[in-house]
Every structure is written in C-alpha cells, then in structure tokens.
Amino acid sequence: DAGVIQSPRHEVTEMGQEVTLRCKPISGHNSLFWYRQTMMRGLELLIYFNNNVPIDDSGMPEDRFSAKMPNASFSTLKIQPSEPRDSAVYFCASSPTRGGTGGQPQHFGDGTRLSIL
C-alpha cells in the first residue's frame, strides 16, 4: 500500500513567490493533518481536516497560509506571499477517524523541505 505522498520533496524559491505544497493521504483515511517542523519550534500542527472539512486551523501562522482539501484524496497548503521565516520542513499526515476513546496512529509523508531565499 502506498503511504502518504507529498510533493515536491524540495522547494527553493525567492521571497514573495507563491508556494503550493501537495499531499495525497492514504486511501480510506478520514483525517488529514499539516505540520511544520523547525529546529527552533519543533513540530507544529498547522491545520487538520476531518472528512475534507477543516476542523482546527488555529495553528496557521497568518493569513499568508491557506489549506484546502477539495476531495478525500488530495490536499494543498499554500503560502502567498512567502517569506524567509517560512523556511521549514512541512509534513502531511493522515489517519483513520478516531472512534470513541481509541487513538489512531498518524501516518506521515516524508515532507517537503522548503527554503525561501
């Protein structure tokens, strides 16, 4: 089975440019998560979706960031305009929907390493 697929793996662009990160979750998973990882701040949850609906976007840094999930098999995270402080590794993860008190493991993609010059 294919895992979570992210593209591109690496992105280098100049500040001010629009950046779009893509994610294909594992088929059948109802929840999708976007994270950002930096040395300084560790792993931060940006936003997550249940059944394609955004549930919590309180981690989105500012209005320059937006995320969409038009269908169950695709999500995008967009930064416009990008700034050097957005440089980080961005991860997408998916999981089955949590049932009752049962936790569900999250399955991570290998991330997009983003560098804004």
Next chain:
Amino acid sequence: SQQGEEDPQALSIQEGENATMNCSYKTSINNLQWYRQNSGRGLVHLILIRSNEREKHSGRLRVTLDTSKKSSSLLITASRAADTASYFCATDAETGANNLFFGTGTRLTVIP
C-alpha cells in the same frame, strides 16, 4: 500548551545497550503514542498506550505510562545502530478531537 517534553534532549549509547527516553505532558489524556523519525524522513508510529494501561511491549520496545505523574517512558533494549533517530511522544486531546500534541523529541545516537 499541551505539548509534551522529552528528556533527555539527546542520548548517545553503545550498540547493545538499552536506551530510555522519558516524556512528560500537562493535561489528562486518553492515549499516548511514540513515534520515530529518521533523518530526512517523516515520523513513523511505534506504539500506542491507552490511559488505562501501565505497560506495553512491542518487540524490543517497552513503554510505560504513569497518568498520576503525567509521564511515560520508552525503553529500547539491545539497541542497534539502525535505532539512531529522533523519538517523539504524542498525546491526544481528552476532549475527543482527532489531533495529537507532539513533544520536543529525544535525539538518540547508537554507536556501532
């Protein structure tokens, strides 16, 4: 913040030794999970322990949970060079939301 903290931040051991990492968290939980992250890769789920469990085993991994102290430990026995990675604990929200709160991680180096 509900984010957990791992201790130590970094750990270096010889191959064959045991490695113990600790995690502390702040609020009540339903479950606690441990993940591994190899350099340049995404996190990989290792083990989940529920709040009504005290200990769980999976291969060379042993996880304990003390909800009264809001802490957990991950023990890797007979470590191998391939165990070199960062290890994170993650707690869920007792409210029933589906998101996890990840700790700051322990960087484990196993020297061959």
